[in-house]
Amino acid sequence: MLLIRRIREGDAEAWAELIDRFEGRLLAFVQGRTRDRNAAEDVVQETFIGLLTSLPNYDSRRPLESYLFSIAAHKLTDLLRREGRRPTVPLMPPGESTSGWQPQGYQRGPSSLARSAERHHLEDAALVAAMRKQIDHCRRRGQWEKLQCAELLFVRGLSNKETAAVLDLSEQTVANHKYEFLAKLRASVRAGDLPREVFPELYE
Amino acid sequence: MTEAFRKTELEAYLDEALPAERMARIEKALRGSPALVERLATIHAERNAGSISLGRLWREHRLSCPTREQWGSFLLGAISAEATRYMTFHVEVVGCRYCQANLADLKNQQTEQPDIASTRRRRYFQTSAGHLRGRSGDP
Numbered sequence: 001m002l003l004i005r006r007i008r009e010g011d012a013e014a015w016a017e018l019i020d021r022f023e024g025r026l027l028a029f030v031q032g033r034t035r036d037r038n039a040a041e042d043v044v045q046e047t048f049i050g051l052l053t054s055l056p057n058y059d060s061r062r063p064l065e066s067y068l069f070s071i072a073a074h075k076l077t078d079l080l081r082r083e084g085r086r087p088t089v090p091l092m093p094p095g096e097s098t099s100g101w102q103p104q105g106y107q108r109g110p111s112s113l114a115r116s117a118e119r120h121h122l123e124d125a126a127l128v129a130a131m132r133k134q135i136d137h138c139r140r141r142g143q144w145e146k147l148q149c150a151e152l153l154f155v156r157g158l159s160n161k162e163t164a165a166v167l168d169l170s171e172q173t174v175a176n177h178k179y180e181f182l183a184k185l186r187a188s189v190r191a192g193d194l195p196r197e198v199f200p201e202l203y204e
Numbered sequence: 205m206t207e208a209f210r211k212t213e214l215e216a217y218l219d220e221a222l223p224a225e226r227m228a229r230i231e232k233a234l235r236g237s238p239a240l241v242e243r244l245a246t247i248h249a250e251r252n253a254g255s256i257s258l259g260r261l262w263r264e265h266r267l268s269c270p271t272r273e274q275w276g277s278f279l280l281g282a283i284s285a286e287a288t289r290y291m292t293f294h295v296e297v298v299g300c301r302y303c304q305a306n307l308a309d310l311k312n313q314q315t316e317q318p319d320i321a322s323t324r325r326r327r328y329f330q331t332s333a334g335h336l337r338g339r340s341g342d343p
Contacts, residue, residue, distance in 0.1 A: 007336070008337065009337065010336045010337035010338040011336075012329075012333055012336060015329065015332070015333060015336055016325070016329050019325050019328045019329055019332075020325055023324065023325055023328055024309035024312060024313065024321070025272075025305045025306050025308075025309040026305070027309070027324075028304070028305040028306075028308035028309045028312065029301060029302070029304075029305035032223075032224035032301075032304070032305075032308075033220075033224050033227060033228075041324065041327075044328065045327070045328055045331050045332065048328055048331075048332045049331070049332045049335055052332060052335035052336060053335060063266075065272075065302075066264075066265075066266060066302075069302055069305075070219075073219060073220035073221070074220075076220060077220055080231075085231060086231055087231065087234040087235055087241065089218075089234075089241060089244045089245050089248055090241070090245045090248075120254060124256060124261060127258070127261060128261050128265050128267070131258070131261065131262060131267050132265070132267050135267050135268050142286060144286055144287075144289065144290045147268065147290065148290065148293055148297075151262075151268055151294070151298050152297070152298070154212075154257075154258045154259045154262055155212070155259050155262050155263055155268075155298055156210075156212060156213070156259075156298060156299075157210040157211060157212025157213060157259060158210075166297065185258075201257060201258055202258075
C-alpha cells in the first residue's frame with residue numbers, strides 16, 4: 001500500500017491525504033455514540049495519533065479502513081468508560097481463575113488452544129475465504145434472499161424463526177438456505193484439511 | 205426484567221460494532237444486571253482463549269459490506285433495484301456500523317461547508333504530524 005509506505009517514511013503530504021480520506025467516516029462512526037461533537041472530534045484525533053504510533057505493528061494486508069475503525073472503537077470505548085456510560089467488564093467471569101478456566105459454547109478444543117497464533121490465523125483465513133466465495137457467488141447470481149438469510153442468521157444471530165419473520169419467508173426456506181450455506185462451508189473446511197473441532201459451529 | 209441479548213450481539217458489543225441505539229441498550233442493561241456482566245465476561249474470556257464465531261469473522265472481515273464506491277452509486281441511484289434493496293437491508297436491518305458511517309459521511313459531504321471540513325482536517329494534521337517519523341510536528 002503506497003500511502004502507508006509513504007507515511008512510514010515520514011511523508012507529511014501522504015499523512016494529510018490519509019486524514020482527508022478517512023476523517024469524515026471516522027467522525028460519523030464515533031458521533032453516533034457521543035452526545036458531544038467536540039468529544040467525537042477528540043476521539044478521531046486520538047485515532048489518527050493511534051494509527052501513527054501503531055504503524056510499526058500494522059499488517060498492511062489488513063484493510064486500512066477496518067484498522068482505523070478498530071482503533072476508533074477502542075478510543076471511543078475508553079471515552080465512554082471515562083464518562084461512566086460504558087460499564088467495565090471483568091476479564092474473567094467472577095470466581096474463575098485464569099489457570100482453571102475453560103471456554104464454554106462453540107470454541108476451539110483444548111488441542112487447538114495450544115496451537116500457535118499463526119495456526120489460528122490460517123484456520124480463520126481459510127474459513128473467511130470460504131465464506132467470501134459463497135457471498136460473492138450470491139451477489140453475482142443475484143441470490144439476495146439467500147445472502148440476507150445468512151447475514152441475519154450468522155451476523156445478527158437470529159433464529160430461523162426470527163429470520164423468516166424479518167424477511168417474510170417460510171421457516172423451511174430459511175432452514176434450506178442455512179443448510180446449503182453451512183454444507184458448502186463444511187466442504188471447504190474438509191477440502192482445506194482443517195480439523196472439525198476448529199469450527200464446531202459448522203456442525204450444529 | 206433484563207432484556208434478552210443474543211450471544212452474537214454481545215460479541216458485537218465488545219467490538220463496538222452494534223448500531224448506536226443497541227449499544228446504548230446493552231450498556232443500560234449492564235448497569236442493572238450483574239448476571240449480564242458475568243455473561244459478557246464469559247464471552248470476553250472465551251474470545252481471549254481463542255474462540256471465534258462465524259459471525260465475528262464475517263463482521264471483522266466485512267464480508268458482505270458494499271464498497272464505498274458502491275455506496276456512492278447508491279446515493280446517486282445508479283445501481284439496480286435489487287442491489288439497492290440489499291444495501292438498504294445491510295445498513296437498516298443488519299445495522300452495519302461501518303457502512304452506516306460511510307453512508308453518513310458521503311451524505312454529509314454533499315451538505316457540509318468545505319471550509320468547516322478543511323479546518324477540522326488541518327487541526328487533525330497539526331495535532332498528529334509530530335508523531336510522523338523524523339518530524340517535529342510542524343504543519
